[in-house]
Amino acid sequence: MKVCVVGQGGREHAFATTLGRTAEVVVTPGNPGIPASTGTPPTEIDADLYVIGPEGPLADGLADRLRADGRLVFGPGADGAALEGSKAWMKEVVSAAGVPTAAYATFNDEPEQHRAAHAYLETLYPPYVIKTSGLAAGKGVLVTEELAEAHADVDAKLDGTAFGDAGRRIVIEEGLRGPEVSLFALCDGRRAVLLPTAVRDHKRIGDGDTGPNTGGMGCVSPLADVDRAACKELAAMAFEPTLAELTQRGVDYRGVLYAGFMLTPAGPRLLEFNVRFGDPEAQVTLPRIENDLAGLLASAAAGELTDEVVVSDDAMVCVVCAAAGYPVAPRTGDVIEGLQRAREVPGVTVLCAGVAEVDGRASPGGTLVTGGGRVVNVCGRGADVATARDRAYEAVRCISWPGMTYRTDIAAAETLLVAGDR
Template identity: 85%
Template sequence: MKVCVVGQGGREHAFASALARTADVVVTPGNPGIDGSTSAAPDEIDADLYVIGPEGPLADGLADRLRASGRLVFGPGADGAALESSKAWMKEVVSAAGVPTAAYAAFDGDPAGRRAAHAYLETLPPPYVVKTSGLAAGKGVLVTDELAEAHADVDAKLDGTAFGDAGRRIVIEEGMRGPEVSLFALCDGRRAVLLPTAVRDHKRIGDGDTGPNTGGMGCVSPLADVDRAACVELAALAFEPTLTELIRRGVDYRGVLYAGFMLTPDGPRLLEFNVRFGDPEAQVTLPRVENDLAQLLAGAAAGELIDEVVVSDDAMVCVVCAAEGYPAAPRTGDVIAGLERAREVPGVTVFCAGVGAGDGRETPSESLVTGGGRVLNVCGRGPDVSVARDRAYDAVRQLSWPGMTYRNDIAAAEAAAAAALRR
C-alpha cells in the first residue's frame, strides 16, 4: 500500500515512521528531517490512502476535495472538522449529545457581543476560561484566576489583536479544576473504536506549568491514574454520543476524534474535541499501535473499521525541544548539534518537527537547522514511565543549539505516581 501523509511536523514524522512498517510512505510537504518528503501537492500524488495530519487542511476541506476525486482519505470533511474549527459549534454538538462539559456561552466581536461577554465573565467564579472559537494552533486558550486579565483577553481576542479572525468569536467557559487527560478514537462514519491508552500533555512553556500556553511541550502515556478500564468509561461518555449526534446532523465522520477531558471532583468533563491526532500526543501513541496502521486507517476511511485497536503496554515519554523565543517569536536558522548521538540512546526515537535544511557546511549528522517553534520531539520508550522518562532526557542532553528550550519536569509526576503504585 502507498500512503500519502499530509503535513510537515513531528506528528507527521510519527505517522510516517509507524506507517512505514508495512507501507510505502510519502509525506507532503514534510520537512528535511522526514524521509520521503516531497513538495508535490496531495492531489498530484498517486496513493492508495491519504492521511491528513493537521487541522488546517481538514477545516479547509482537503479531505472533501480528495474524496470528490475518488481518493481514500483518513480525516473528516470540513463539516466534521468544524468540531475543532468552531469551538462554539463543538459545544453545541456535545451539549445536544448529552456529553458532560463545562457551562459556556459564545460571543461575537460586535459591540453588543462584547458587552455581553464582559457581563458573562462577571457572573463566573475563577478560574476564568476564554477561548478563540477558531483555530489557533493550540494556543488560543486563556485560563486565569485574575478577572482583569480575563477581561483584557476578551478584548484582545474579539478585536483581532491576539489571534486575528480566529478570535473574533470566542467561547467563555465555566472554569474547572483537576488533572487533564486525552483519548483517541478512530471513526468510520458509523462507529468509534477506542485506542485504549490515555495521554497527558504539558501545555505551558515552563517547569511547574508556568508561563504561556504552547502547542505542547511534552507528554506521557499510559497513565497510572487512568487505566484501561477508565479509558473505556471515558470513551463511552463522549465518543459514541458525539458520533451519534454527528450522524443525526448528516456528518459522515471518518478520521480520528481526539477528546480532552478534565477529571474534576464532580466527575469527568469534556474540555474539547480535536479532529486530528494531537501533537505531541501522536508521538507517544502511534509507535505503540500493534495493528497494521496502514490497514487500520484505510479501514476507517472506507467505512469498515475493525473491532479492536491494540496498543502496547510500554510507556513512552516525549520531551519537546523548542527554539529560543518560543512561543511568541521563535528564532530559526540555528544549527542542531547532537542529533545522531541522541538517536543512539537505547529506546529513543527523535521526530523532526520544526526543522530546516542547513547550508551544507555541517557534517551529515548536523545538517539540520531550527525551522520553527517546536523543533524536535525526543521520545523515550520503556517498560514503565520512569525508564521511558530517563531515556528521553538522556537523549535531550545530547542535543544543543543556541537558546534551546525544554521543560525539565515532563512526566515527573506520572513517574512518581507509577512508582508509588509499585510500592
C-alpha cells in the same frame, strides 16, 4: 499499500515511522528531517490512502477534494472538521449529545456582544477560561486566576489583536479544576473504536506549568491514574454519543476524534474535541499501536472498521525541544547539534518538527537548523514511565543549539504514581 501523509511536523514524522512498518510512505510537504518528504501537493500524488495530519487542511476541505477525486482518505470533511474549526459549534454538538462539559456562553465582536462577554465574566469564579472559536494552532486558550487578565484577553481576541478573525468569536467557559487527560478514537462514520491508552500533555512553556500556553512541550502515556477501564468509561461518555449526534446531522465522520477531559471532583467533563491526532500526543501513541496501522486507517476511511486497536503496555515519554523565543517569537537558523548521538540512546526515537536546511538547501552531512518553534521531539520508550523518562532526558542532553529550551519536569508526576491495570 502506498500511504500519503499530509503535514510537516513531529506528528507526521511519527505517522511516517509507524506506517512505514507495513506500507510505503510519502510525506507532503514534510520537512528535511523526515526522509520520505516531498514537495509534491497531495492532489498530485498517486497513493492508496491519504492521512491528513493537521487541522488546517481538514478545515479547508482537503479531505472533501480528495474524496471527490475518488481517493481513500483518513480525515473528516470540512463539515466534521468544524468540531475543531468552531469551538462554539463543538460545544453545541456535545451539549445536544448529552456529553458532560463545562457551562459556557459564546460571543462575537459586535459591540453589544462584546459588552455581554465582559458582563458574563463577572458572573464566574476563577479560573477564567477564554477560547478563540476558530483555529489558533493550539494557542488560543487563556486560563487565568486574574479577572483583569481575563477581561483584557476578551478585548484582545474580539478586536482581532490576538488571533485575527479566529478570535472574533469566543467561548467563555466555567473554570474547572482537576487533572487533564486525552483519549483518541478511530471513526468510520458509524463506529468509534477507542485507542485504549490515556495521554497527558504539558501545555505551558515552563516547569511547574508556568508561563504561556504552547502547542505542547511534552507528554506521557499511559497514565497511572487512568487505567483501561476508565478509558472505556470516558469513551462511552463522549465518543459514542458525539458520533451519533454527528450522524444525525448528516456528517459522515471518518477520521480520528481526539477528546480532552478534565477529571473534576464532580466527575469527568469534556473540555474539547479535536479532529486530528494531537501533537505531541501522537508521538507517544502511534508507535505503541501493535496492529497494522495502515490497515486500520484504511478500514476507517472505507467505512469498514471492524478490528479493535491493540496498544502496547510499554510507556512512552516525549520531550519537546523548542527554539529560543518560543512561543512568542521563535528564532530560526540556529545549527542543531547531536541528533545522531541522541538517536543512539537505547529506546529513543528523535522526531523532527520545526527544522530546516542550512540556507534553504541540503548541506554536507545533513546539517539541520531551527526552522520553527517546536524543533524536535525526543521520545523515550520503556517498560515503565520512569525508564521511558530517563531515556528521553538522556537523549535530550545530547542535543544542543543556541537558546534551546525544554521542560525538565515532563512526566515527573507520573513517576510518583503506582501504575494500576493498564
